[in-house]
Amino acid sequence: MEQLIEQANKKALEIIQNGQPTLVDVSTAGEAIPGMTKKSIFHAGPPCKWENMSGPLKGAIMGALVYEGLAKDAEEAEKLAASGEIEFGSCHEHSSVGPMAGVTSYSMPVWVLQNKAYGNYSYCNMNEGLGKALRFGAFGPEVIERLKWMEKVLGPVVKEAIKLHGPYDLKTMIAQMIQMGDEGHNRNKAGTSLFIREFAPYIVETSFSQKDKVDVLKFMNGNDHFVLNLTMPAAKCTLEAAKGIKYSTIVYTMSRNGTEFGIRVSGLGDRWFTAQANYIKGLYFPGFSEKDANRDIGDSCITETCGYGGFAMAAAPAIVLFVGGTPKDAINYSTSMYEITTEENKMYNIPALNFRGTPTGIDIRKVVETGILPIINTGMAHKDPGVGQVGAGLVNPPMKCFEDALEAFVEELEKEGLA
Numbered sequence: 001m002e003q004l005i006e007q008a009n010k011k012a013l014e015i016i017q018n019g020q021p022t023l024v025d026v027s028t029a030g031e032a033i034p035g036m037t038k039k040s041i042f043h044a045g046p047p048c049k050w051e052n053m054s055g056p057l058k059g060a061i062m063g064a065l066v067y068e069g070l071a072k073d074a075e076e077a078e079k080l081a082a083s084g085e086i087e088f089g090s091c092h093e094h095s096s097v098g099p100m101a102g103v104t105s106y107s108m109p110v111w112v113l114q115n116k117a118y119g120n121y122s123y124c125n126m127n128e129g130l131g132k133a134l135r136f137g138a139f140g141p142e143v144i145e146r147l148k149w150m151e152k153v154l155g156p157v158v159k160e161a162i163k164l165h166g167p168y169d170l171k172t173m174i175a176q177m178i179q180m181g182d183e184g185h186n187r188n189k190a191g192t193s194l195f196i197r198e199f200a201p202y203i204v205e206t207s208f209s210q211k212d213k214v215d216v217l218k219f220m221n222g223n224d225h226f227v228l229n230l231t232m233p234a235a236k237c238t239l240e241a242a243k244g245i246k247y248s249t250i251v252y253t254m255s256r257n258g259t260e261f262g263i264r265v266s267g268l269g270d271r272w273f274t275a276q277a278n279y280i281k282g283l284y285f286p287g288f289s290e291k292d293a294n295r296d297i298g299d300s301c302i303t304e305t306c307g308y309g310g311f312a313m314a315a316a317p318a319i320v321l322f323v324g325g326t327p328k329d330a331i332n333y334s335t336s337m338y339e340i341t342t343e344e345n346k347m348y349n350i351p352a353l354n355f356r357g358t359p360t361g362i363d364i365r366k367v368v369e370t371g372i373l374p375i376i377n378t379g380m381a382h383k384d385p386g387v388g389q390v391g392a393g394l395v396n397p398p399m400k401c402f403e404d405a406l407e408a409f410v411e412e413l414e415k416e417g418l419a
Contacts, residue, residue: 282393
């Protein structure tokens, strides 16, 4: 039996290591994402009913309904969301991801990625920046205005620039980021700079007005997290190709909706294993404290699932200024992740660890056996709708997710007489 598991995990890791996430287009969610309709709202984390949703997720959904013109204000949006007319779904179940609340609606521009090695696609909305943003549950007029500008200007300009440039290899970009001091989740300064450097000449060449082109470049330059919404779907399409490998104990999804944390395991297909999401420990913006924070939320820990993000913190010592701790802590977090993973990444190397590959391929057996949980660095949203971001920090998934997944895995083996 052990041999069957090892062979399956070897196959899963071969697929993950060989993944070739590539930016190919910008589209709208309605045009690109499978299953999206004008009354669909896809969100981060495992599936969740309106009555069980957290404050920031509800706030983001209310904002999206106003943005889409389905409601005139937050009060009307809240009634519509609770009415049963809106179809809620998990981004992860529709080949997509979204940071924090992760809310994606029909008109939003989305990045379109293809895993060139295996042909599958992934999608992600565009990053609004920090603070008062839809992804943190804010929905004021400035949030809606920014979303409309992103739909009417940012998306179309970047779409034309990509057409002029051609497909963009994100795996190479992420490898460069990690060697330049990013980890691909909460520190993306180098990655955003690389993206601007790559695409600025093509943005200038587009047919849009001078003002629009300048505004797009200024927006990118003013948002160090701009490229997060590319590192996330890069991880998504890389890992999704490794789904459904019988007997594999490798995790291909980790995500949270602000209420629950959920994981999915290659050998167990589409099945979610969930438990109550934890609170984040970290640094708060002025005027906020622990009493203001919501539980862990967002699809962004797909980066850790793929071997970067918190798993690559040793490459990004400056991240501790944002999430707390010391540079030594960052190194210790990364090195501890080798205990629960299967291989070292062949592409993503950490200079501070003598260019050792990042820990890649979370094995549910190792998590349960060692008691070591994946480390995630992440932003914090206010617990109430409409407020926005209150800080950033570090968090672990609940152990119950991994214990339940391992128990289900053993049950499947027992059905086949293999346990």
